[in-house]
Amino acid sequence: MAELSDIQNQTIQDEIEEYLERADEIERFTELFARVKPAMQDIAAAIIEGDDDEVDALTAKALENGIDAIEIMDDGLIAGMGIVGIKFRENFVFVPEVLSCARAMRAGMAHIEPILSASGIESQGKVIMGTVKGDLHDIGKNLCIMMLRGSGFEVIDLGVDVAEDTFIDAVEESGAKVLGMSALLTTTMPNMGRTIEAFIDADVRDDVLIMVGGAPVTQEFSDDMGADGYGADALSCVAMAKELIASAA
């Protein structure tokens, strides 16, 4: 079993020691970072610190040094965002800090994505995301999208105020197996259920698994409207997307 001292990067050591509380997560991240190259630890540390310039430079350097793009994404960028997600879930950091880390993630992915696209490597899966009709709030949805992309998903963002037909068309055109709907308002929350009914009426409900979330949305409300999954926060959204993609396979 790996020890914290097996991790070369001091920031990563400190982050695990200070912010991770669950034994399984401490073990998982200690094992992960003890295994990966020091350069990947440095990228993850820069992600956690929200330093987009540093992530940009370190990612470019790692590629120049011949490190595989997938390795940089998995062991550096995604691993770093994993720690950020846990800190967010446990209220050690809040939305501004997560936005900053996501910006750093984008700086790294700007180098990685063209390589992945050219090599035809498949993502974790395709997810469609949107805020329902009548609702213009997108901060929660955008956080989910950042975490999904940071976890290797391809995400189609339909934006805000998305009509039922737009969700249906996007699913049918893209072939995505998972759809995520968000709502912040109690007035627009029922539009999630109406969208699910529209999928049933159009006889395409079986084409997609639907997950829902948003500040007023609860597991009970999700169950009542017939959603396939509910996520209380961005980290839960990623876990739910993985679960739904696996069940759709």
Add this chain to the structure above:
Amino acid sequence: MAALAGQPVDRTPVCCPTSVATVELMDLVDAPFPDANRQAAPMARLAATAHTILGFDSVMPVFSIIQESSALGCKMQWEGKDNWPTVRMSEPIWDSVDDIYIPNDLTSHPDTQCVLDAIKLLREELGPDVAIIGKTMGPWSLAYHCFGVEKFLLLSLDDPEATKAILEKLKKVTIDFGIAQVEAGVDALTLPDHATGDLVSGEYYQRYLRDLHIEFAERIPCPLILHICGRTVDRMGFISETGMAAFHYDSKNAPEESMQTVEGRIALVGNINNPETLFSKGPEDVKAEVFANLDAGVQMIGPECAVPLQTSIANLRAIPEAVREWHAAH
């Protein structure tokens, strides 16, 4: 008003610092959205129902959080009867502090003037025994509307001084519209400023907003009710230092824990859950939450935030009924 002043009361007041407008109430008095958000007469008619139909001890003519933002020039989506109006925050009007322009006629813009006119109508109709609560938005919320949520939150991390400069400039909107409503006849003002626990830390509240809120309490000449959604126990200590009369708190904070946190330095208003209780359950469940607040010593009872527009009148009436039942039993 005695409750807001920290004085003894005969009965715990039932208060609506945000909005209790519903579609049923709109139909009863022929005051649907969006008219009731933009015209004084339907605005006043709908606001009055909080007292005349629901039995609350206060009325609130501002049902949303966008009147000032519309007057500032934000792009609006006014929606229809079954939804609240919203600012199109993905199309922000300003990019930096230098862009901020507060028009001299802010309080005479049609979307702010209608509030002032509605307050006067309510005062004439309801007389002095019903508290009229107005609403003036805090600078943090205004910044979300004018700069976009993500941009403003990132700025708060990247450039604290620029963030403070924005808040400092926007406070004029809060003060001017607040004073205009006091002059129009309100008894108190709700001041929503969405530094919510879902978005930012308690330390953020202390760093960016506590001193501004102290200034609002000093400069706006009526009792102020601060409204912040979400989990806020981590900032209630700072909030209780502001000199505001009350804090309108969310059901994500337990009544007893919240009362212990503020230690009597500020009154609490709340915190009946909206989506799970008022919207989805029945009067008995509503009453149970009212009793929990009263048992904890919460000074004013009401929904945690603007109620869902499809909330039943029966559930809203259960709030004052429960308060009367509790007092009868105590």
